[in-house]
Structure formats: C-alpha cells, structure tokens
Amino acid sequence: MTRINNPMEIFKLLPQTNCKDCNEKTCMAFAVAVFKNKKNLDRCPHLSAEVLEKYGGEVEKPNTIDEDMREAVEYLKNKIPGTDLEEAAARTGSKYDGKKLTLKVMGKDFSVIEDGTLSSDIHVNPWLAVPVLNYVLYSKGRPLSGKWITFRELKGGMERYSLYHQRCEKPLKKIADTYPDLFRDMLDIFNGRRVEGPVDADKAVILYPLPLVPIIVSYLEPEEGLASSLHLFFDETVDENLDLDSLYTLTAGMVIMFDKLAQRHGIPSAHAAG
Ligand code: SF4
Structure with a gap:
C-alpha cells in the first residue's frame, strides 16, 4: 500500500495540463478529489501504467493523531505478555499480585494485566495509556533527586518546547486564571499536595501522574498590571523514568483532563482559539 500524505503528492504525479478529460476543472482539483477518495486515480487517462500500478490501488492516508495514539496503545499492549511484571513493579514503584501490576496515577489505581489488558x-484514554505503558515497559526506575527542572532544561526539551508550551503550560495557565477551584481540585480529586515549589509562587502543588514522575504546578496570581504566570517543574531524573514524548503526552493529557473539569463548571475551554 502506498502512503499519500497530501493532495500535492498526487498532483505531482499528474501531467498538469488541465485538459479536463477527468471531468475536473484542473489537475489540482482532480488531485484533491482523489485524496478525498471521491475519484480513482485511473480517471485521468493520461497516466502511465507504471504510475497507476504504484499509486492507483488502495492508498494509505495519514493517520489522525487519535489513530496514531490508538495504534501506539495496541503496539505497547502487545509487549506486555512478554514482560516480567513482577520486575516491572519493583522498578516502577508499583505493586504486583501475581497477575497484574497496579500503580497509582494521580492517586487512582491503574492496572496492567499480564495479557496486556x-x-x-x-x-483510560490513549493520552494516558501510552505514557503508562511506556513507563511500565521502559522506566529505568531511577530514584527521585529532589532537584526540579523545566521542560526546556531536559535533553531534547528545547526542540519540543514550542509545542509543549502551546499544549501544556499556556492552556493550564488559562485554566488557573479562569477556574478558581483548579488547585483545590488538584488537592481533593487528584491526590495533590501543597509544596513550597522551586520558585516564588502563590500556589504550588505536587502531582504524581506516575510514581516516579512527579510534576510541580507553580502559579503566581496576577497583580497590579502584572500578568499571572504558571510553570511546570519535573524531577531532574524524569527523562530516565519516562521518555520525552511520553512526558509531553502525559502532561498534555493531564491538561485536557483539567480543562474538561473546568468546562463542567461552565468555564470555556482553554484550548479554544483566542
Ligand atoms: S485528465 Fe489528468 S491531465 Fe487532464 S485535467 Fe484531469 S488530471 Fe489533469
């Protein structure tokens, strides 16, 4: 199956004469129609047998993020039956009862059963399942250092910072600005604990989305013309206990969860434009 990512890739295969023999006004319109599965490539009569053979059959479209995530969950779940869950539990700060590994995710039980269930x-959504499974399978089990760093200070964090800021810190600050009960919910519902925090803050809460992956949420309220600020801090060992992509996924998923909670209290989504 040939993978086509966008209509331009189809357009490049066409003669680009805009002859209209395919009943489309332009080759580009035809390329879009093919990409949307409204027309087959062989409706253009000017393509070589070679091109039709390569691209004329079933074309694989790019996955959506959700599809990618679901595929990742299935891939990781398939690795569980070959994994020593007793060893994984000892390594990851989890419990093992002979059949399943159970760990705490934001204070709630999360079990990985020996058949991968x-x-x-x-x-359980993919935004949570992928980091949990990666954590169980690959965490090195490093003890926490107690030293706190930002996402940008992690190896590879600078390159991913823009996306991380857009999907994690920025919307979480918006939620903190508009939903006054956010920090109380972190304490009451998600097993958070108040801490001093590594920087000056009006509110700082430590959360444990995974046993060896604590996150400090540090928030400074707005005052006298100064905007609020919100920062997340991670233990210095974090990237040995969870890969950077999973850490991003876990943090973004956590923010989505807080956003939904705020929406249930009538607050507009922090991910909405504007
Ligand atoms: S028949 Fe082929 S060459 Fe002609 S307009 Fe359609 S796509 Fe372009």
Missing part, C-alpha cells in the same frame, strides 16, 4: 478507576 488495562483497567483503571479513571477513564
């Missing part, structure tokens, strides 16, 4: 007190 997942069960939890909280809603």
Whole structure:
C-alpha cells in the first residue's frame, strides 16, 4: 500500500495540463478529489501504467493523531505478555499480585494485566495509556533527586518546547486564571499536595501522574498590571523514568483532563482559539 500524505503528492504525479478529460476543472482539483477518495486515480487517462500500478490501488492516508495514539496503545499492549511484571513493579514503584501490576496515577489505581489488558478507576484514554505503558515497559526506575527542572532544561526539551508550551503550560495557565477551584481540585480529586515549589509562587502543588514522575504546578496570581504566570517543574531524573514524548503526552493529557473539569463548571475551554 502506498502512503499519500497530501493532495500535492498526487498532483505531482499528474501531467498538469488541465485538459479536463477527468471531468475536473484542473489537475489540482482532480488531485484533491482523489485524496478525498471521491475519484480513482485511473480517471485521468493520461497516466502511465507504471504510475497507476504504484499509486492507483488502495492508498494509505495519514493517520489522525487519535489513530496514531490508538495504534501506539495496541503496539505497547502487545509487549506486555512478554514482560516480567513482577520486575516491572519493583522498578516502577508499583505493586504486583501475581497477575497484574497496579500503580497509582494521580492517586487512582491503574492496572496492567499480564495479557496486556488495562483497567483503571479513571477513564483510560490513549493520552494516558501510552505514557503508562511506556513507563511500565521502559522506566529505568531511577530514584527521585529532589532537584526540579523545566521542560526546556531536559535533553531534547528545547526542540519540543514550542509545542509543549502551546499544549501544556499556556492552556493550564488559562485554566488557573479562569477556574478558581483548579488547585483545590488538584488537592481533593487528584491526590495533590501543597509544596513550597522551586520558585516564588502563590500556589504550588505536587502531582504524581506516575510514581516516579512527579510534576510541580507553580502559579503566581496576577497583580497590579502584572500578568499571572504558571510553570511546570519535573524531577531532574524524569527523562530516565519516562521518555520525552511520553512526558509531553502525559502532561498534555493531564491538561485536557483539567480543562474538561473546568468546562463542567461552565468555564470555556482553554484550548479554544483566542
Ligand atoms: S485528465 Fe489528468 S491531465 Fe487532464 S485535467 Fe484531469 S488530471 Fe489533469
């Protein structure tokens, strides 16, 4: 199956004469129609047998993010039956009862069963399942250092910072600005604990989305013309216990969860434009 990522890739295969023999006004319109599965490539009569053979059959479209995530979950779940869950539990700060590994995710039980099935007190979505499975499979089990660093200070963090800021810190600050009960919910619902925090803050809470992956949420309220600020801090060992992509996924998923909680209290989504 040939993978086509966008209509331009189809357009490049066409003669680009805009002859209209395919009943489209232009080759580009035809390329878009093919990409949307409205027309088959062989409706253009001017393509070589070679091109039709390579691209004329079933074309694989790019996955959506959700599809990618679901595929990643299935891929990781398939690795569980070959994994020593007893060893994984000892390494990751989890429990093992002979059949399943259970760890705490934001204070709630999350179990990985020996056949790869997942069960939890909280809603299992791919944004959570992928980091949990990567953590169980690949965490090095490094003890926490107690030294706190930002995402940007992590190896590879600078390159991913823009996306991380857009999907994590920026919307979380918006939620903190508009939903006054956010920090109380972190304490009451998500097993958070108040801490001093590594920088000056009006509110700082430590959360444990995974046992060896604590996150400090540090928030400075707005005052006298100064905007609020919100920063997330990670233990210096974090990238040995969870890969950077999973850390991003986990943090972004956590923010989505807080956003949904705020929306249930009538607050507009922090991910909405503007
Ligand atoms: S028949 Fe082929 S060459 Fe002609 S307009 Fe359609 S796509 Fe372009």
